[in-house]
Amino acid sequence: MLIKKPSDIPYSEVTPNSAYMNRRKFLAGVAVATGAVTLAARSVSDWFESARVFADEAKLGPLAKSPFSTDEPPTPAKDVESYNNYYEFGTGKNDPSRNATKFVTSPWSVSVEGEVNKPRNFDIEQLRKLAPLEERIYRHRCVEAWSIVVPWIGYPFSVLAKLVDPKPSAKFVAFQSYYDIKQMPLGPRAGIALPYVEGLRIDEAMNPLALLTFGMYGETLPNQDGAPVRMVLPWKYGFKSIKSIVKVRFTQNMPPTTWNLANAHEYGFYSNVNPQVDHPRWSQATERRLDGSFFGKRIKTLMFNGYGDQVASMYNGMDLRKYY
Amino acid sequence: MKDLSRHINIRWLKPPIFLVCLAPLAHLVWMGFHDELGANPVEYITHSTGTWTLVGLCATLSITPLRRILKQNWLIRLRRMFGLFAFFYVSLHFATWVWLYSGFDVHAMIADVYKRPFITEGFTAFVLLIPLAATSTSGMIRRLGGRRWQMLHNLIYISAIAGVTHYYWLVKSDETVPLRFAAVVAVLLGYRAIRHALQRKQQAAAAKRSRESVYSA
Ligand code: HEM
Numbered sequence: 380m381l382i383k384k385p386s387d388i389p390y391s392e393v394t395p396n397s398a399y400m401n402r403r404k405f406l407a408g409v410a411v412a413t414g415a416v417t418l419a420a421r422s423v424s425d426w427f428e429s430a431r432v433f434a435d436e437a438k439l440g441p442l443a444k445s446p447f448s449t450d451e452p453p454t455p456a457k458d459v460e461s462y463n464n465y466y467e468f469g470t471g472k473n474d475p476s477r478n479a480t481k482f483v484t485s486p487w488s489v490s491v492e493g494e495v496n497k498p499r500n501f502d503i504e505q506l507r508k509l510a511p512l513e514e515r516i517y518r519h520r521c522v523e524a525w526s527i528v529v530p531w532i533g534y535p536f537s538v539l540a541k542l543v544d545p546k547p548s549a550k551f552v553a554f555q556s557y558y559d560i561k562q563m564p565l566g567p568r569a570g571i572a573l574p575y576v577e578g579l580r581i582d583e584a585m586n587p588l589a590l591l592t593f594g595m596y597g598e599t600l601p602n603q604d605g606a607p608v609r610m611v612l613p614w615k616y617g618f619k620s621i622k623s624i625v626k627v628r629f630t631q632n633m634p635p636t637t638w639n640l641a642n643a644h645e646y647g648f649y650s651n652v653n654p655q656v657d658h659p660r661w662s663q664a665t666e667r668r669l670d671g672s673f674f675g676k677r678i679k680t681l682m683f684n685g686y687g688d689q690v691a692s693m694y695n696g697m698d699l700r701k702y703y
Numbered sequence: 704m705k706d707l708s709r710h711i712n713i714r715w716l717k718p719p720i721f722l723v724c725l726a727p728l729a730h731l732v733w734m735g736f737h738d739e740l741g742a743n744p745v746e747y748i749t750h751s752t753g754t755w756t757l758v759g760l761c762a763t764l765s766i767t768p769l770r771r772i773l774k775q776n777w778l779i780r781l782r783r784m785f786g787l788f789a790f791f792y793v794s795l796h797f798a799t800w801v802w803l804y805s806g807f808d809v810h811a812m813i814a815d816v817y818k819r820p821f822i823t824e825g826f827t828a829f830v831l832l833i834p835l836a837a838t839s840t841s842g843m844i845r846r847l848g849g850r851r852w853q854m855l856h857n858l859i860y861i862s863a864i865a866g867v868t869h870y871y872w873l874v875k876s877d878e879t880v881p882l883r884f885a886a887v888v889a890v891l892l893g894y895r896a897i898r899h900a901l902q903r904k905q906q907a908a909a910a911k912r913s914r915e916s917v918y919s920a
Contacts, residue, residue: 458742470877473741523875525743570876641876660819660873662811669742677806 436598439512439532447588447689448516454527455671456596462669463603464521465622466569467558474565475603482562482602484623489608491539493629494549499542503607507593509542510534514597515590517613519620520652520684524661527669531611532594537585545581545629552584553577553634554610555626571641577610577621578634578648580693588613588689614686616650647703651694652684656703708777720781724788727755728795745803752796753825757870757884759789760863764891771898783839786859790836793829821872828865831858860895863888 465475468482487503501509512532520526540552558574560566566573583589590611593599600606605622612620618638628634638646645659654664669675683690694702731751734740740747763785770778805812815822835856838844844852867888870881 454742462742466876470875472743472746525746527742568877568879570878657818660821662815662819664811665808667743667745674745674803675743 436594436601438598439594440597442512442514442532442597445513445515448514448530449518449528449685451516451518451528452670453516453530453596454669458669458671459527459529459595460601460604464523464617465603465605466571467556467563467566467573467575468603469565470569476601478565479602482606484602484607487607487625489624489627491543491627493553494546494631495629496544496546497542506539506591506608510538512593515611517588517590517611518684519611519613519617520666520680522616522618522646522650522658522661522663524663524666524680525669525675526666526678526680526684529595530597531590531592532597533590533592533611535587536589536591536610537587539591539627540581540585540629543629548631549629550581551630551633552579552581553626553628553630554579554621554624555628556621557623557625571637573637575621575637576635577619578630578636579612579619580633581629582693583612583690586690586693588686614651614683614690616652618646619650649694649699649702651690651699651703652680653682653699653703654680655682656700704773704775706774706776708775711777713777713780717781717784721784724759724784727751727792745799749796749799749804752792752799753870756789756793756796757866759785759792760859760866761884761887761891763789763859764863764888768891768894787836787839790832793832797829821869824865824869824872828862828869831862831865835859835862860892863892 461476462472463475464472465479468475468478485503489501489503489506490498491501492498511534513534514530514532516528516530518526519529554577556573556575558566563573579589590613592605592609592611593607595601595604600609605620608624609622610620610624619636633648636646636648638650639648652663657663663680665677666680667675668678681687731740731748734747735744763782766778766782766785770776801807801812805815816826817823835858838847838852838855847855867881867885870884871878874881
């Protein structure tokens with residue numbers, strides 16, 4: 380909000396009084412008319428489409444810069460905050476920004492367990508302070524063939540992993556999202572099994588790009604973007620980057636993942652960005668970059684979303700058509 | 704209900720209905736100018752025009768059942784307008800796909816029609832409507848003859864089924880809305896199927912009666 384400083388000289392002293400009175404009437408009239416028109420327009424547009432509501436985010440800092448950041452211009456924050464796939468809050472793209480405003484993210488704890496020597500339950504504040512926060516500007520590619528560029532804030536997941544000391548038997552990491560029908564009444568209509576679960580091979584989870592994420596655009600995560608803590612895996616399709624994490628479990632066997640359970644033919648465990656392997660519904664060869672221009676721009680999709688230097692070696696010798 | 708045909712001046716009724724049919728497009732344009740199309744306007748426009756195509760098809764298909772059930776013959780005179788609006792919105796939908804979605808990439812478009820079942824269905828639904836739009840004028844009806852014209856325009860049944868299938872196949876998981884549209888189309892086509900079956904039965908019975916009366920005479 381803009382708060383104007385009161386000026387020293389009242390307007391009545393710089394403008395002749397009569398003119399001032401008339402102008403005041405006129406201005407009042409204009410103000411009322413504008414207000415009425417705006418209100419009418421707003422209520423009409425609200426009737427079709429909700430107003431965008433933003434929850435109260437808090438500033439995060441100080442933030443270290445990262446060599447992994449892209450210099451591509453970030454997508455406008457308002458787009459990233461109003462265009463979400465978060466099916467617990469509805470399947471429409473702008474449903475989550477409307478329906479997640481009252482989502483309670485404090486208190487919050489994350490249980491880290493399984494094949495580790497030091498299982499622990501972290502309070503969210505504790506968790507956030509485990510390592511210095513970095514800003515990482517990543518490309519984020521959705522399986523639906525659109526992409527955004529987001530300045531995320533967090534630290535490498537490997538920091539947390541090392542702290543709980545995985546046993547040699549830990550081969551995979553399983554993640555679970557929060558789920559509560561009372562807070563997420565649209566969950567049963569999502570058409571996918573909830574709570575949302577995801578998984579990574581342990582070397583993927585330990586990759587320096589894998590970011591345990593607490594914020595974006597300089598502030599804590601908005602609810603619809605996965606508050607209070609989520610994963611960000613920029614070389615994989617967006618649905619792998621699980622939101623609102625409550626449980627992290629180190630396992631011996633490959634854990635189930637939500638979209639794979641929903642449709643194994645279309646969504647594999649790895650789901651690395653790969654322009655050569657089409658999804659039955661979307662060609663993955665190109666993507667629409669939502670860059671704030673009116674229609675965005677259609678660009679070629681890069682193997683591993685352009686992060687091959689950091690991740691390709693993990694998949695050496697694997698047939699990526701088979702392990703999609 | 705009494706047939707209100709004599710009391711209704713269709714020429715007065717058409718302009719407001721025409722404007723109502725244009726409202727979804729006007730709304731899209733308005734949203735475009737007010738930065739209300741969201742982060743991905745291409746997707747929004749595709750979805751909006753697709754949805755209104757389906758609404759238009761359902762409106763067109765509901766004229767005949769309503770006319771018969773409510774005994775309001777004047778309704779038939781609105782049918783062409785609804786049909787043409789469905790075609791208008793699918794043309795916008797198709798143009799969005801060609802221009803904004805595919806960026807005029809002919810190879811990508813051919814591959815899409817060929818490889819992606821949901822595009823194949825949508826494309827079929829669209830192509831089937833082209834001859835219907837082309838023969839929608841009174842002149843064409845006369846030239847084709849009522850019977851042949853009707854046969855040709857039965858293609859709308861297949862188009863509607865393909866349109867609904869297209870929608871059902873493109874959603875990722877929440878099938879609520881496509882299933883609702885499918886239910887509407889099923890009722891509208893089911894009405895015709897049942898009526899058709901009943902009529903044939905009656906005709907058969909009548910034929911039998913007349914045969915018997917020949918023998919008994
Ligand atoms: C009678 C014909 C058609 C009907 C009734 C129709 C209807 C629809 C509907 C209802 C939607 C989804 C709306 C939503 O999700 O809210 C849609 C989406 C779409 N349609 Fe169509 N459509 C038709 C023809 C076509 C044609 C000819 C094409 C292109 C060749 C096409 C391409 C698409 C695409 C690309 C989408 C968006 C898919 C996505 O979001 O990933 N449609 N259509």
